[in-house]
Amino acid sequence: MAVFELYHGEISTCSQKVRVTLAEKGQAWTSHHLDLRKAEQHRPEYLKLNPNGVVPTLVVDGVPIIESSVIIQYLDELIPAPPLRPGDPLGRANMRLWMKRLDEEIHPLTGVLSSSIAFRFEEGHEAQIKTMINPAKRARKMESFKLGVEAPLFRKALAGYDKLLGDMEKVIAAEGYLAGGVYSLADISYIGYAVRLHHLGLQGLFEGRPGLQQWYATITARPAVKLAIDDFAPDHSLDLMSTHGAESWPRIRAILGEVRGTASAEMAS
Ligand SMILES: N[C@@H](CCC(=O)N[C@@H](CS)C(=O)NCC(=O)O)C(=O)O
CATH class of the missing domain: 3.40.30.10 (Glutaredoxin)
Structure with missing residues (x-):
């Protein structure tokens, strides 16, 4: 074995x-x-x-x-059972596309949201920057720690997430899951990121997106997800995120309104 x-x-x-x-x-x-x-x-x-x-x-x-x-x-x-991918090639192609988008575009935005809202208030956060070996990550962290939700990067990250959730809603509302209409590695990949948004008090991003809300409720109720995500989350991190998330939500909601206004103006022109 x-x-x-x-x-x-x-x-x-x-x-x-x-x-x-x-x-x-x-x-x-x-x-x-x-x-x-x-x-x-x-x-x-x-x-x-x-x-x-x-x-x-x-x-x-x-x-x-x-x-x-x-x-x-x-x-x-x-480990073939249970399979965590759609049975058809197109479903699997879509699953991999979602995973690619997460790795290439969404993952870096997540660090920006978390650092700008919550981790900039953590003890010893400045010392952490010095240890970072990736210069692009280090630069993002410094901007988030310094400017918080007022950082230009934060606005871009919020816009990126809002676009992502809109795209997810379209597929999930029609098919229930991200790829091939079945629970797959694509859903597994995104669920931790969706949980992070909730921990940071950003549930407002799910408003008006009923498919996404149902998907979130269904997946977070899975025993494997509870075991692998909830059971590992330390209280001090959860407290940090929920306290600072609640404090900054009114300002974030205003930024979201501006970001959505700009996006719809760009689409109309
Ligand atoms: N593309 C990598 C990204 C890994 C990654 O960024 N991990 C983060 C935690 S989610 C990390 O170790 N951060 C600490 C650091 O960058 O020093 C993967 O998917 O495994």
Whole structure:
């Protein structure tokens, strides 16, 4: 029997994807929790497993596999039941498109939202910037920490998320799930990000999007999702996000109105 070890972070959205997939497959694993605030992901011994210095890394029988989207597709092939992909090629193509968009566009926006609303108030947040090895990530963090929700990057991240949720609503309202009308790795990939929006007090982004609200309720009720996301979220992080999320929502709602006004003016011209 293969031995599974996961290097992961408690509220890391990329780690959540892998934990949900493992839970859906009923696969047991050994936990190596890394404290991202203490930069444990940048330690030389971990960089041997994951040269990018990020979580997650799955190690199966001593062999490391990196990149959360790659890991969950690997798991779905390795452990066939229950299948977590549509049965038809078009459904699978759509599933991968959603996952690609998450990796390339949405994941960086999530850090901007979280840092601008909540993590800029965390103790020791300045020291954290110095440890960051990716210059683009470091620059984003500095802007978010300095300017909070007034950062130009924050406005762009909010607009990006609003567009994403609108696109998700169209598909989900018609088909129930993101790809091929079945629960798949695409839904698993996005659920942690949707949970993060709720933790940050951004439920308002779901208003007027009933398909998305139903999808969120259905997926967060899955035992695997509760186990892999809720059970790992530390109270101090949840408190930080909900307190500062509630404080900043009135201002964020106003920015959202401006962002939507600009987007509809651009579409009309
Ligand atoms: N594309 C990578 C992104 C991984 C990533 O950005 N992980 C974050 C947590 S969700 C991390 O380790 N951040 C700490 C850092 O950048 O130092 C994946 O999907 O695995």
